[in-house]
Amino acid sequence: MANNTPEKKEEKAVEKTNFIRNIIDEDLKTGKYDGRVHTRFPPEPNGYLHIGHAKSICLNFGIASDYNGLCNLRFDDTNPSKEEVEYVESIKEDVRWLGFDWQDRLYYASDYYEQLYQYALQLTKTGKAYVCDLGSREIKDYRGTLTEPGKESPYRNRPVEENLDLFERMRAGEFADGSRVLRAKIDMSSPNLNMRDPVIYRILKATHHRTGDTWCIYPMYDFAHGLSDSIEGITHSICTLEFEDHRPLYDWFLDQLEVYHPQQIEFARLNLNYTVMSKRKLKELVDNKHVSGWDDPRMPSISGLRRRGYTRESIRDFADRIGVAKKESTVDIALLEHCLREDLNARAPRVMAVLHPLKVVITNYPEDQVEELDAENNPEEPAAGTRKIPFSREVYIEQDDFREDPPKKFFRLSPGREIRLKHAYYIKCEKVIKDEKTGEIIELHCTYDPESRGGWTNDGRKVRGTSHWVSAAHAIKAEVRLYGHLFDRENPEEEKDDTDFKNFLNPNSLEVLGDCMVEPGLAEIRPGTHCQFLRQGYFCADPDSKPGKPVFNRTVSLRDSWAKIRKKTQNAK
RNA sequence: UGGGGCGUCGCCAAGCGGUAAGGCAUCGGUUUUUGGAGCCGAUAUUCGUAGGUUCGAAUCCUGCCGCCCCAGCCA
Secondary structure: OHHHOHHHHHHHHHHOOOHHHHHHHHHHHHOOOOOOOEEEEOOOOOOOOEHHHHHHHHHHHHHHHHOOOEEEEEEOOOOOOOOOHHHHHHHHHHHHHOOOOOOOOEEEHHHHHHHHHHHHHHHHHOOOEEEEOOOHHHHHHHOOOOOOOOOOOOOOOOOHHHHHHHHHHHHOOOOOOOOOEEEEOOOOOOOOHHHOOOEEEEEOOOOEOOOEOOOOEEEOHHHHHHHHHHHOOOOEEEEEHHHHHHHHHHHHHHHHHOOOOOEEEEEOOEEEOOOOOOHHHHHHHHHOOOOOOOOOOOOOEHHHHHHHOOOHHHHHHHHHHHOOOOOOEEEOHHHHHHHHHHHHHHHOOEEOEEOOEEEEEEOOOOOOOOEEEEEEOOOOOHHHOEEEEEEOOEEEEEHHHEOOOOOOOOOOEOOOOEEEEOOOOEEEEEEEEEOOOOOOEEEEEEEEOHHHOOOOOOOOOOOOOEEOEEEOOOOEEEEEEEEOOOEOOOOOOOOOOOOOHHHHEOOOOEEEEEEEEEOHHHOOOOOOOEEEEOOOEEEEEOOOOEOOEOEEEEEEEOOOHHHHHHHHHHHHO
């Protein structure tokens, strides 16, 4: 709460300056839309949303909110063969989860089918559209190429009456799929291929997830999109760069029909390194079982990030920080991780968990004694209070926290050295017990200093190392899933054209640890709960958790300067 | 070879004719009962490039170079 002062919010709002806001500011100044700002987020329900969509959602809803405007959620559902209710439900859930509210403005392009049909009729009546009997292959041939103009369809000059009759019969279902289309009559020699008599209606005898079998002709996206924006009174229709070439076409429809004219503004979509950002490719990973589903914690989907433990706050902060521009860019995933750490550092309760347990026997600690020690829940947030954790003669520490031959700058436990067990006592390593055959270290014999209760003494002793631990007798066994990048290339799509992006999947993106030991308070943790495993990272309880058998996802590790030192000295050698 | 866009630090990104914000990453230092967090500091004489206009250009003009998108009855 203390962090959410209006002041801080203002600071952030000031930072938000981008070319789209500049345009809106200008429009507001000139009164172009009578001071209205009305945006929309228009997904097609043919897959789950990913973080690239989050950028767009934050942009559209964020602008509406900052300018006292409105933002609609509209499904552009013009292709029944690829769309499903499952996707519309997941999209609604994800937008809501991100914290945005479309209130009563949930729309579907399919709501406008009748209106769009009337528009198409109007174009036909005014000689601006015609029914074409060419097959798809022929239409393609007639379209020409990038450098050569197209040829006019032999059906281009059909009389209006005949077009009307045919179009009405298309709607009535008299013709087979693909046998005829309705086309806009524009210019077959336009250098913009979108203007070469684009198809605006096709016959598709498919059941639509909302309109069922009411229709057997469906408008093309290019026809439906701009007109839907117009119908909704959108002022600023924000979309991605690839639609820049389509804007003249949308404008053409609007002008011919003489209807309200929104302004389209294009921005560069988000790319993140070490992952892919296209619904088609993500669906491919799901369909081919390279991941467990759309919500696999390695996926850049909103549902994947959510399951992984990403917070909506961190995603929205990320969206603010990456900015909006027309330059195509690939953002370093380290920025996303930074936003997450910053958020979780402030809020996540600290807890102790040992991922790779090494048993420590404290030889001078009374056999049957158990102490309840106080542990602070979050040093960043004193109000989070403390909790009790049990301490006894045998504890587990992390294998990495002990080295028989400590390298330079290693200041954790090693023979003869002393470290602090967080919130507990100083212990000193007296003896290393090994498996006689394998030489593997089985356990450590240590002594503790009773004067150091709580992990501190006033004698000026310098104890540099601090380890997390759990009491062996009280620990709960847990499964922990560690995640790495989904791909091992920074840009899996940029490699030579004919290589499949799936070749670059990181085979080590998932590591499951089955024998982790966590403090007893975590036994019945609710799925979705965030916490920091002290010194290791932020983790989130997975829905696979069962009472007494928690499962954790590592959301992101803590920054690890020891790992950095180690890497550096290794590289130096 | 047609059309539409884009090029400011390793990655994002402000800047809109008055002399290069900010964030991430990186590197130092400091602090610390998380090698976490925090704090302090460093990091583009230069804005793809070559010319031109101007007292003055990342910002205006011209040429060149590079990258992206467009030939679905997908969105």
